[in-house]
Amino acid sequence: MAKAKKKLPHVNEDQEKEPEPEQEQEQEEDQSFEELGLDPRLIRALTKKSIDNPTPIQRVAIPLILEGKDVVARAKTGSGKTFAYVLPLLHKLFSDSGLKNKLAPAAFVLVPTRELCQQVYSEILSLIELCRVQLKIIQLTSTMSGADLKTAMAGPPDILVSTPACLQSCFSKGVLLPASVQDSLSFLVLDEADLLLSYGYEDDLKSLTAHIPRRCQCLLMSATSSADVEKLKKLILHNPFILTLPEVGDTKDEIIPKNVQQFWISCSARDKIIYILALMKLELVQKKVLIFTNTIDASFRLKLFFEKFGIKSAVLNAELPQNSRLHILEQFNAGLFDYLIATDDSQLKEKEKGEGESRVERKRSRKHAKKKMDSEFGVVRGIDFKNVHTVINFDMPQNAEGYVHRIGRTGRAYSTGASVSLVSPEEMEIFEEVKSILGENENKDSNFIAPFPLLTKNAVESLRYRAEDVARSVTKISVREARAQDLRNEILNSEKLKAHFEVNPKDLDLLKHDKVLSKKPTSSHLRDVPEYLLDPTTQEASKIVKLARAAMGNNNSARRKFKGKSRKDKDPLKSFSGASKGGFKGAMKRKGKDRDDSSRNKKKQSI
Numbered sequence: 001m002a003k004a005k006k007k008l009p010h011v012n013e014d015q016e017k018e019p020e021p022e023q024e025q026e027q028e029e030d031q032s033f034e035e036l037g038l039d040p041r042l043i044r045a046l047t048k049k050s051i052d053n054p055t056p057i058q059r060v061a062i063p064l065i066l067e068g069k070d071v072v073a074r075a076k077t078g079s080g081k082t083f084a085y086v087l088p089l090l091h092k093l094f095s096d097s098g099l100k101n102k103l104a105p106a107a108f109v110l111v112p113t114r115e116l117c118q119q120v121y122s123e124i125l126s127l128i129e130l131c132r133v134q135l136k137i138i139q140l141t142s143t144m145s146g147a148d149l150k151t152a153m154a155g156p157p158d159i160l161v162s163t164p165a166c167l168q169s170c171f172s173k174g175v176l177l178p179a180s181v182q183d184s185l186s187f188l189v190l191d192e193a194d195l196l197l198s199y200g201y202e203d204d205l206k207s208l209t210a211h212i213p214r215r216c217q218c219l220l221m222s223a224t225s226s227a228d229v230e231k232l233k234k235l236i237l238h239n240p241f242i243l244t245l246p247e248v249g250d251t252k253d254e255i256i257p258k259n260v261q262q263f264w265i266s267c268s269a270r271d272k273i274i275y276i277l278a279l280m281k282l283e284l285v286q287k288k289v290l291i292f293t294n295t296i297d298a299s300f301r302l303k304l305f306f307e308k309f310g311i312k313s314a315v316l317n318a319e320l321p322q323n324s325r326l327h328i329l330e331q332f333n334a335g336l337f338d339y340l341i342a343t344d345d346s347q348l349k350e351k352e353k354g355e356g357e358s359r360v361e362r363k364r365s366r367k368h369a370k371k372k373m374d375s376e377f378g379v380v381r382g383i384d385f386k387n388v389h390t391v392i393n394f395d396m397p398q399n400a401e402g403y404v405h406r407i408g409r410t411g412r413a414y415s416t417g418a419s420v421s422l423v424s425p426e427e428m429e430i431f432e433e434v435k436s437i438l439g440e441n442e443n444k445d446s447n448f449i450a451p452f453p454l455l456t457k458n459a460v461e462s463l464r465y466r467a468e469d470v471a472r473s474v475t476k477i478s479v480r481e482a483r484a485q486d487l488r489n490e491i492l493n494s495e496k497l498k499a500h501f502e503v504n505p506k507d508l509d510l511l512k513h514d515k516v517l518s519k520k521p522t523s524s525h526l527r528d529v530p531e532y533l534l535d536p537t538t539q540e541a542s543k544i545v546k547l548a549r550a551a552m553g554n555n556n557s558a559r560r561k562f563k564g565k566s567r568k569d570k571d572p573l574k575s576f577s578g579a580s581k582g583g584f585k586g587a588m589k590r591k592g593k594d595r596d597d598s599s600r601n602k603k604k605q606s607i
């Protein structure tokens, strides 16, 4: 049977001065990993991971990388860029007979944050283990002493995963010798390249260029295109092939994956807390939910606020010890809790310099080293959060790029997802910027971020009294105490219990990250929203969301994800109109009636 043809990523060989127009390549849509020419051991390992078919970026990048080309791959968040370089890299290392004689690693994989280091390291290690090949991979962290670095580098490893700063410190401490690197290095990967410069690694990368041998194959992976990516491309790559997914592509509307539905709610900064309570308590968003704040205090305020309503959540921020951050990510990914409140580290750097720095961090000596270390904390960007269905921007990010990366934490590997941004009048400017990079125009004939349809004013108002009352009880002092308490817990988790959990990895309960921090017990009457406070329209919407969640189940198998069909048809926000009587519009028409009902409710609101 003839295979379907489909437009695949644009490919063009970079012309240093005047890039040629990108040519479209027609390739077979259903090309398998075997057809891409990958080592059978890798294919078997992928099958064990339930990964059967390459994603579009993998279909185009893998053959080019196997041919030895330098490649710049630009593809949406969650489109499978990691395997796009890891698979051909491993394929080549499997057949490199000269590895044993090398005095330095054959491959450097550079990423902007320690979390990404861990993620990429685990991904590669698991493939190596599944393939049962003798390749050594290590990851470096900036907390490693010179002696630890030396031990790690003994051998030497075949693949080194690191941040540029750590790698640079290996050179400056003499753990890596330029001559050995010149001899050994065959691959350099810059992953999440669009973030590397914004994390402050420009100088480290510039110094690194002197050590990269001319024959070294360089790969640059990125979710967005930016001046930074151009700069890096010029700095490191020789005459690369530029790959751009057409579905990501050149048109602005395709920056966010199509399988992610974006919504917004206009409200005052003060009312955000009521709106987010309504979204969660009335179950209008699907779990798991990742909530972004711009400051650590805001995340603790939210956590304490949620606790009062019986909603358990965990916080994730750059202040926490690294072990804890990794563990929180692991547990969230494993589904041990449903709500994670993450403080966007780029915001942290801007806003909380000094304030967000723990005493532990402050003790760390050299000014330069500290600067590097701060820049290695990154808890939200590029991280492969598993099965996050909803991203909520409690605070809007400070720039449009931040928006793209945050929203990219859902809809991974083409699964469905949704985002809801709470936008206050003060944040309208950034919201307009986001809309404009997504391609919305003044004529409003394109609407990428729609007003959130499932929450009526009545529903919000009926929660106002309780929400404001509880919000008042979350004082600055209680936030400060909770933050300190959490840090103490996590340091304890991270340091004292580390050894125990290495031996007893199943004792997860002791390491709960969604522990209640509030000193006062949660009042049981706040756990459930009484029937008389429920707005009928929103209640109906909530039922549909629950039904849709049940219909979608937990089966997010990769096999289905990459068959090319998103499951939009089962998405509550899409299917609401079909499922509810008269559809969503019908429900909204009935709002008039609901308003009458709500006046009845209001009488009972004196709780």
Ligand SMILES: Nc1ncnc2c1ncn2[C@@H]1O[C@H](COP(=O)(O)OP(=O)(O)OP(=O)(O)O)[C@@H](O)[C@H]1O
Binding pocket: 050, 051, 052, 053, 054, 055, 058, 075, 076, 077, 078, 079, 080, 081, 082, 083, 222, 223, 382, 383, 384, 408, 412, 413, 558, 559, 561, 562
């Ligand atoms: N061919 C494939 N089939 C099914 N799942 C895949 C495939 N390739 C990758 N994945 C899965 O898709 C998810 C996203 O992949 P990955 O983290 O590489 O995305 P990304 O493009 O690097 O995203 P970001 O830019 O946000 O870092 C991962 O969970 C990965 O295991």
